[in-house]
Amino acid sequence: MIKEFKCTICGQAMDQKYLPMKNWNIDGLLCGKCYSKKIFEHYPGKHVRVNTSD
Ligand SMILES: [Zn+2]
Structure with missing residues (x-):
């Protein structure tokens, strides 16, 4: 079973x-x-990439 988030x-x-x-x-x-x-709210105009597998 895959847990749903x-x-x-x-x-x-x-x-x-x-x-x-x-x-x-x-x-x-x-x-x-x-x-x-949220990214846009906190960092307007910036492109922030976060990889959850890190
Ligand atoms: Zn949502």
């Missing part, structure tokens, strides 16, 4: 999970959509 922000099941940055004060994982939204 839900996004901390929108609550949707996600096929890809992203770790929020520590300074976002988010406890949990994010979907790609919310993650890029």
Whole structure:
């Protein structure tokens, strides 16, 4: 059985999970959509890539 993860922000099941940055004060994982939204909020104009497999 594959455990389904839900996004901390929108609550949707996600096929890809992203770790929020520590300074976002988010406890949990994010979907790609919310993650890029957060990235944009915190780092407008920057392209930050985080690989969860690292
Ligand atoms: Zn989400």
